Amino acid sequence: xxxxxxxxxxxxxxxxxxxxxxxxxxxxxxxxxxxxxxxxxxxxxxxxxxxxxxxxxxxxxxxxxxxxxxxxxxxxxxxxxxxxxxxxxxxxxxxxxxxxxxxxxxxxxxxxxxxxxxxxxxxxxxxxxxxxxxxxxxxxxxxxxxxxxxxxxxxxxxxxxxxxxxxxxxxxxxxxxxxxxxxxxxxxxxxxxxxxxxxxxxxxxxxxxxxxxxxxxxxxxxxxxxxxxxxxxxxxxxxxxxxxxxxxxxxxxxxxxxxxxxxxxxxxxxxxxxxxxxxxxxxxxxxxxxxxxxxxxxxxxxxxxxxxxxxxxxxxxxxxxxxxxxxxxxxxxxxxxxxxxxxxxxxxxxxxxxxxxxxxxx
Amino acid sequence: xxxxxxxxxxxxxxxxxxxxxxxxxxxxxxxxxxxxxxxxxxxxxxxxxxxxxxxxxxxxxxxxxxxxxxxxxxxxxxxxxxxxxxxxxxxxxxxxxxxxxxxxxxxxxxxxxxxxxxxxxxxxxxxxxxxxxxxxxxxxxxxxxxxxxxxxxxxxxxxxxxxxxxxxxxxxxxxxxxxxxxxxxxxxxxxxxxxxxxxxxxxxxxxxxxxxxxxxxxxxxxxxxxxxxxxxxxxxxxxxxxxxxxxxxxxxxxxxxxxxxxxxxxxxxxxxxxxxxxxxxxxxxxxxxxxxxxxxxxxxxxxxxxxxxxxxxxxxxxxxxxxxxxxxxxxxxx
Numbered sequence: 117x118x119x120x121x122x123x124x125x126x127x128x129x130x131x132x133x134x135x136x137x138x139x140x141x142x143x144x145x146x147x148x149x150x151x152x153x154x155x156x157x158x159x160x161x162x163x164x165x166x167x168x169x170x171x172x173x174x175x176x177x178x179x180x181x182x183x184x185x186x187x188x189x190x191x192x193x194x195x196x197x198x199x200x201x202x203x204x205x206x207x208x209x210x211x212x213x214x215x216x217x218x219x220x221x222x223x224x225x226x227x228x229x230x231x232x233x234x235x236x237x238x239x240x241x242x243x244x245x246x247x248x249x250x251x252x253x254x255x256x257x258x259x260x261x262x263x264x265x266x267x268x269x270x271x272x273x274x275x276x277x278x279x280x281x282x283x284x285x286x287x288x289x290x291x292x293x294x295x296x297x298x299x300x301x302x303x304x305x306x307x308x309x310x311x312x313x314x315x316x317x318x319x320x321x322x323x324x325x326x327x328x329x330x331x332x333x334x335x336x337x338x339x340x341x342x343x344x345x346x347x348x349x350x351x352x353x354x355x356x357x358x359x360x361x362x363x364x365x366x367x368x369x370x371x372x373x374x375x376x377x378x379x380x381x382x383x384x385x386x387x388x389x390x391x392x393x394x395x396x397x398x399x400x401x402x403x404x405x406x407x408x409x410x411x412x413x414x415x416x417x418x419x420x421x422x423x424x425x426x427x428x429x430x431x432x433x434x435x436x437x438x439x440x441x442x443x444x445x446x447x448x449x450x451x452x453x454x455x456x457x458x459x460x461x462x463x464x465x466x467x468x469x470x471x472x473x474x475x476x477x478x
Numbered sequence: 479x480x481x482x483x484x485x486x487x488x489x490x491x492x493x494x495x496x497x498x499x500x501x502x503x504x505x506x507x508x509x510x511x512x513x514x515x516x517x518x519x520x521x522x523x524x525x526x527x528x529x530x531x532x533x534x535x536x537x538x539x540x541x542x543x544x545x546x547x548x549x550x551x552x553x554x555x556x557x558x559x560x561x562x563x564x565x566x567x568x569x570x571x572x573x574x575x576x577x578x579x580x581x582x583x584x585x586x587x588x589x590x591x592x593x594x595x596x597x598x599x600x601x602x603x604x605x606x607x608x609x610x611x612x613x614x615x616x617x618x619x620x621x622x623x624x625x626x627x628x629x630x631x632x633x634x635x636x637x638x639x640x641x642x643x644x645x646x647x648x649x650x651x652x653x654x655x656x657x658x659x660x661x662x663x664x665x666x667x668x669x670x671x672x673x674x675x676x677x678x679x680x681x682x683x684x685x686x687x688x689x690x691x692x693x694x695x696x697x698x699x700x701x702x703x704x705x706x707x708x709x710x711x712x713x714x715x716x717x718x719x720x721x722x723x724x725x726x727x728x729x730x731x732x733x734x735x736x737x738x739x740x741x742x743x744x745x746x747x748x749x750x751x752x753x754x755x756x757x758x759x760x761x762x763x764x765x766x767x768x769x770x771x772x773x774x775x776x777x778x779x780x781x782x783x784x785x786x787x788x789x790x791x792x793x794x795x796x797x798x799x800x801x802x803x804x805x806x807x808x809x810x811x812x
Binding site for chain 1: 532533640641642670671672673674675676678679682697698699700701703704705706707723724727737738739740741742743744745746747748749759
């Protein structure tokens with residue numbers, strides 16, 4: 117297969133048609149301790165132009181999921197299932213084959229822009245490099261395109277920036293440069309892995325707006341990976357909540373926030389401090405920590421930390437179940453709204469949603 | 479912004495009182511970074527003061543100046559009646575047993591090659607508090623109170639704990655010397671939301687249990703609101719606004735405070751997510767703008783803002799703002 121085949125196939129994907137299909141994707145790592153099931157059976161579909169938020173705690177597999185799709189994994193990774201991008205299965209692609217897709221078809225904005233930019237290379241060169249490689253531009257055209265890209269991501273004085281090194285820019289500016297590089301070759305799929313975690317709240321808002329704006333203008337699909345439900349709420353069409361390598365709830369964004377089914381999603385939401393609450397409001401916490409992915413618990417992965425778990429949860433794994441809206445699926449035996457949940461919730465509410473004692477939290 | 483002035487200082491049982499604090503760093507070519515430019519504030523016993531602001535506003539530098547790392551360029555820092563900028567280095571060392579600090583990155587602020595229990599024990603050994611048995615008993619008690627199993631702590635290194643647990647261990651280490659004041663420098667910003675809630679609740683519990691006074695430095699306004707009694711908003715080395723926590727969020731008067739509040743992403747897809755009131759990023763602290771330091775980014779700026787630095791003045795009970803054109807109408811926070 118050559119480069120042109122791939123580009124032609126992807127170009128045929130119009131807005132609204134499926135661009136990415138994951139079917140039962142599993143990514144496991146061989147380690148001394150045993151097999152780490154970092155991603156364990158994820159099925160998802162993303163249309164061109166759509167944005168997907170992948171939400172979860174550290175260790176939920178959200179970063180490994182995006183890297184599995186990009187093919188950016190160490191050799192200890194074992195992958196199963198299928199990743200269809202623009203109609204072809206790319207899971208088995210070698211790095212050499214993937215190189216035609218990287219930058220040109222899919223690209224990634226990383227969490228820490230200072231570590232992801234080459235500290236010794238001028239900004240201009242870092243942007244023009246993929247333009248020359250993938251699009252075969254000559255130096256003058258590439259430089260002109262780079263300037264336009266810097267303007268697109270609203271970097272002030274773009275001409276001067278071309279000759280600067282990453283350390284001369286602020287964190288927000290560096291993240292804008294990262295986005296400019298990621299956008300350079302006009303990818304159809306952009307991954308943003310915690311793109312704003314290292315940034316201030318004012319800059320975070322600007323960067324999220326920028327990604328959204330570029331998505332609409334370029335008709336790209338965006339996968340936004342984050343632990344912050346606040347970040348995905350205003351900037352995605354659908355949300356996938358991950359826990360212990362599995363998808364535990366997946367729904368269109370508005371549906372999810374209006375009608376959370378999975379106690380885990382609900383607990384994540386409750387643990388965010390809210391500006392509308394008076395100060396010193398006791399925060400709801402999720403006791404314990406994410407499961408060990410070498411020896412995941414029997415039954416539901418979340419059961420050991422779930423305040424609503426009943427005996428069945430500890431022995432039998434709940435399947436992904438659709439709600440009345442078939443696009444909204446969740447994996448829970450006693451979802452929010454079920455009689456068992458409501459009964460327990462009334463008890464917990466009387467208790468202020470607190471775990472019984474502090475040692476349970478460690 | 480910009481404010482200098484001391485209208486907001488109070489009487490009462492002050493643990494910490496800072497006046498005209500200036501911290502500058504020489505950066506070569508004759509340039510100076512004006513990290514903190516003349517701020518004053520006080521902290522009463524048992525109070526939690528939150529300091530918020532963007533990167534580079536000087537909030538961490540302020541926290542470190544209290545610990546004398548490094549000593550400030552000028553200004554006064556009075557801690558429990560002692561002027562820390564004037565006393566001998568031995569007296570500063572002694573004072574540090576009563577002012578402790580917790581840092582942002584919990585894993586790298588613990589020694590990776592020692593058991594975490596040893597790290598918590600070390601301050602007691604340095605100060606030779608009690609007998610060996612008493613020290614070990616105290617360490618185990620403190621570890622229990624932050625929710626860490628002492629037996630596991632004795633045999634484990636920091637990398638064997640999660641980020642949240644390492645932050646608990648840092649808290650334990652700060653607590654063993656029975657401090658009066660703990661300076662928390664972005665203690666939860668490296669943690670997941672679920673773990674962040676655990677650590678915030680823990681700090682509230684410990685504050686009660688050990689009778690602590692806290693200075694809580696963070697960029698996340700929702701976190702600061704949750705834990706603080708009083709909040710100081712900083713911008714480019716100056717104070718903009720000081721108010722009680724609930725009052726600040728109900729009636730933000732400084733345009734900058736309003737912008738900060740508007741920028742918070744709300745976990746509600748129906749909310750209005752269009753932001754964009756603020757343009758660009760903070761200017762360089764090497765050559766801060768004249769007059770009010772916020773004026774180049776402020777939607778309300780007029781000519782007076784470019785020439786004259788606003789002083790902190792009272793807007794209401796315990797609410798102070800340094801602005802020529804404070805926002806009068808309360809901004810709705812749903």
